[in-house]
Amino acid sequence: MAPILALIAGTAALVSFGFCVVSIRRLYSYIQAHRFEESQYTLLLGIVHLHWIVGLYLIVTLSMSLALAIFFIPDLL
Amino acid sequence: MEILLIEELDNTDRHFQGQQKNEEVKNFTRKHPVVLLPFIGVCLVLSVSLILVLISLFSAGEARGSLLFKSIFLIAAIFLILLTHFFFIRLLNYYFEIVILTNYRVINMKKTIFICNDKEIVDLHEIQDIKKHQAGVWPNLLNYGDLLVTVSTTSASMILRDLPHPEYYFNQINHAKRGYILERGKEKRGVKPLPRQYQALPSPTHHSRSDSEVSSPQTRTK
Numbered sequence: 001m002a003p004i005l006a007l008i009a010g011t012a013a014l015v016s017f018g019f020c021v022v023s024i025r026r027l028y029s030y031i032q033a034h035r036f037e038e039s040q041y042t043l044l045l046g047i048v049h050l051h052w053i054v055g056l057y058l059i060v061t062l063s064m065s066l067a068l069a070i071f072f073i074p075d076l077l
Numbered sequence: 078m079e080i081l082l083i084e085e086l087d088n089t090d091r092h093f094q095g096q097q098k099n100e101e102v103k104n105f106t107r108k109h110p111v112v113l114l115p116f117i118g119v120c121l122v123l124s125v126s127l128i129l130v131l132i133s134l135f136s137a138g139e140a141r142g143s144l145l146f147k148s149i150f151l152i153a154a155i156f157l158i159l160l161t162h163f164f165f166i167r168l169l170n171y172y173f174e175i176v177i178l179t180n181y182r183v184i185n186m187k188k189t190i191f192i193c194n195d196k197e198i199v200d201l202h203e204i205q206d207i208k209k210h211q212a213g214v215w216p217n218l219l220n221y222g223d224l225l226v227t228v229s230t231t232s233a234s235m236i237l238r239d240l241p242h243p244e245y246y247f248n249q250i251n252h253a254k255r256g257y258i259l260e261r262g263k264e265k266r267g268v269k270p271l272p273r274q275y276q277a278l279p280s281p282t283h284h285s286r287s288d289s290e291v292s293s294p295q296t297r298t299k
Binding site for chain 2: 001002005008009012016019020023026027030033034035036045050053054056057060061064065067068071072075
């Protein structure tokens with residue numbers, strides 16, 4: 001049963017990271033089609049750039065996927 | 078050189094897909110950040126609960142090796158990952174919902190990364206009436222509200238919800254509409270006005286406007 005859980009965890013980590021990458025790719029294709037000059041009136045709370053959120057999203061997703069994989073990998077070995 | 082002066086700037090697809098050749102973006106805006114507050118609150122409560130569950134599972138000691146522990150841990154971790162994606166996707170979707178005001182029309186784009194891709198357009202000459210709705214303590218305190226753009230045809234009105242600085246956009250749409258009507262009147266009388274970028278042209282070297290001029294309320298005059 002433990003290897004099955006490990007497989008589920010690994011798949012979840014991969015799917016999670018893949019979903020994040022697909023989302024960011026779609027976002028950037030949208031940004032390329034809509035080239036607006038951002039200002040303090042258009043940014044979230046006047047300061048939060050979209051690229052910051054994208055970077056944070058990537059880091060959080062990657063670290064959670066890695067943590068999940070690392071926790072369950074010993075069951076596969 | 079004369080040809081350069083007479084030739085107009087081609088704005089086709091410059092700032093957004095479907096932008097016309099002579100169409101200039103006057104303003105664009107997103108919704109007020111207050112629309113994110115309920116969602117951030119729910120996500121915060123759920124994520125803190127899940128993290129507490131995970132921490133309590135980790136501090137279980139000897140039970141850490143059991144299958145039940147691992148199953149519960151996996152379920153909680155997957156829920157946390159789902160919640161993280163939900164949180165960030167909603168944040169990214171905030172940047173997708175844009176209201177654009179050009180010298181020809183008002184465009185309300187309702188887009189999300191995966192699900193929705195709607196676009197609502199009202200030409201400035203179709204606008205019959207604009208109403209500003211800003212009722213309640215929070216809308217007046219945080220300065221956000223709705224604009225109801227009524228069109229002359231029988232089709233439904235355009236509602237621009239939760240706009241920041243609604244008074245400013247209310248005035249901007251009115252101003253753009255008046256400008257458009259004036260321009261059309263001149264065209265009907267046979268006076269073809271020069272594009273705005275050439276009207277106060279000091280020298281041929283300054284024939285293009287910078288992008289920063291075509292942006293949002295940063296160019297507004299008080």
